Amino acid sequence: MGSPHAVGIVGLGVISRQYLDLFATSPSIRVAAVADLNAERAADVAAALPDARALTVAELMADQDVQTVLNLTVPAAHAEVAHAAVSAGKSVHGEKPLALTVTEGRGILEAATAAGVRVTSAPDTVLGTGIQTARRLVDDGAIGTPMSASATWVSPGHELWHPAPGFYYAPGGGPLFDMGPYYLTSLVHLLGPIVAVTGAARRARSQRTIATGPHAGEQIEVEVDTHVSGLLEHAGGAVSTIVTSFDAVASTSPPIEVHGDRGSLIVPDPNMFDGEVRLAELGRGGWRSVAASAGYADSGRGIGLIDAVAGQGPGRAGGSLALHVLDVMESLLRSSAEGRRLSIHTVAERPPLVPLTAASEWSRSLT
Known part of the structure; x- marks a missing residue:
């Protein structure tokens, strides 16, 4: 029996609610920390979660408890936040697009490969x-x-x-x-x-x-x-x-x-x-x-992260596919x-089919 995967969320705008709702149904994911430019908003979100702490972005990146950074910032900040996560030795799952340009996106994947961490991306x-x-x-x-x-x-x-x-x-x-x-x-x-x-x-x-x-x-x-x-x-x-x-x-x-x-x-x-x-x-x-x-039946935003962590690899929402789309x-x-x-010069394989999987199965895939 494994422990829940610890996620730190950067960016708590409109879309974050959908991720939080999915994670609340899955014991395989634990939101350990949240950060936002609006510190008051971060404090409010953390207060509503069982074990989460409201941190600055720098504090979240340095936190040894966080395994994956969920990057929900605006597109212009996607590459900066992803590089910060990778530099801190953390995997990153980001909202789309992967970055503003192919050059930026390729840089993220190359840095992640060198650091031995995973990059996954919406849409899932x-x-x-x-x-x-x-x-x-x-x-x-x-x-x-x-x-x-x-x-x-x-x-x-x-x-x-x-x-x-x-x-x-x-x-x-x-x-x-x-x-x-x-x-x-x-x-x-x-x-x-x-x-x-x-x-x-x-x-x-x-x-x-x-x-x-x-x-x-x-x-x-x-x-x-x-x-x-x-x-x-x-x-x-x-x-x-x-x-x-x-x-x-x-x-x-x-x-x-x-x-x-x-x-x-x-x-x-x-x-x-x-x-x-x-x-x-x-x-x-x-x-x-x-x-x-x-x-994945009855799933929501964040299922791509669950899919990747459960498979101990890039999963079906891997960064190479996001780079190809970019x-x-x-x-x-x-x-x-x-x-x-x-x-088109980027290469991406067609992801494997997802077998029909009930929520009772995918939600507990790590526990």
């Missing part, structure tokens, strides 16, 4: 029953030879709901870097790694207006492209497309569709852990719902700017 939503059930159908030949896929995510912009949305419009933000990792990581799980891309990107306007919260009415400068379309060539021969946008009101397109020569799949929202998978087979007429057959995103934007097709 793809390890839930939605994406994994679709993956199993592809693997089992339900659609024949995979030929193509499409991924679509559009909205009018996060400034309409987020109280402090500035970072969404700074480097590391935009619809591609914010939402693209869910869709691109899913496409790699479904169809394998990407070897070349062609991108087209646009910016509808130079400023956005915050709609809610204490900063309502304030203007945000837009520093990134807010509509990105891309053509992706997969190593196995399939071709997929992706559209991410902060410049559209709504869409009727499924989040992801996958097409083969014998069938098609409608894949649920990759920002969620479950959802209905639908299959249409050649000659059988119409769509039918498919029961969950793979994935490379694809950076290359899509560069392809648009340069007006040409670009090859």
Whole structure:
């Protein structure tokens, strides 16, 4: 019987609540320390946890009790915090994207390898029953030879709901870097790694207006492209497309569709852990719902860390996959700017399928 894995959380913004909720259900993880630029917020979070202490970032990095740093800072700080964790001899699990650039991301992985620690990264939503059930159908030949896929995510912009949305419009933000990792990581799980891309990107306007919260009415400068379309060539021969946008009101397109020569799949929202998978087979007429057959059931954000620690390795949310997705995103934007097709030079293996695993099993995998 092992001891719970001790995690120190850096950054206690909106997304941290989802991680804390998952860890509260799993005796395999213990939150040992928390840190935030807002010391009062860190103290409040620590007070609500059984054994956690509110520390400064430097104190958390130096704390011998912390085994893995959970990096929930804004994208611009991802690389700095990851390097601090690695330098302190700690593994790191970070929110997406891995870093702002491929150069930064590669530096994190190289430093981690030299230090003998692990790097894992969101999104781990793809390890839930939605994406994994679709993956199993592809693997089992339900659609024949995979030929193509499409991924679509559009909205009018996060400034309409987020109280402090500035970072969404700074480097590391935009619809591609914010939402693209869910869709691109899913496409790699479904169809394998990407070897070349062609991108087209646009910016509808130079400023956005915050709609809610204490900063309502304030203007945000837009520093990134807010509509990105891309053509992706997969190593196995399939071709997929992706559209991410902060410049559209709504869409009727499924989040992801996958097409083969014998069938098609409608894949649920990759920002969620479950959802209905639908299959249409050649000659059988119409769509039918498919029961969950793979994935971590009833899971949440942080399951990728649990998966990695339980397997004593990089797991299915390993840093090499996050770097590959970062490379694809950076290359899509560069392809648009340069007006040409670009090859992808990072290498990532398609992660192993997650067998259908009940919460009662995965939550106690370390204890």
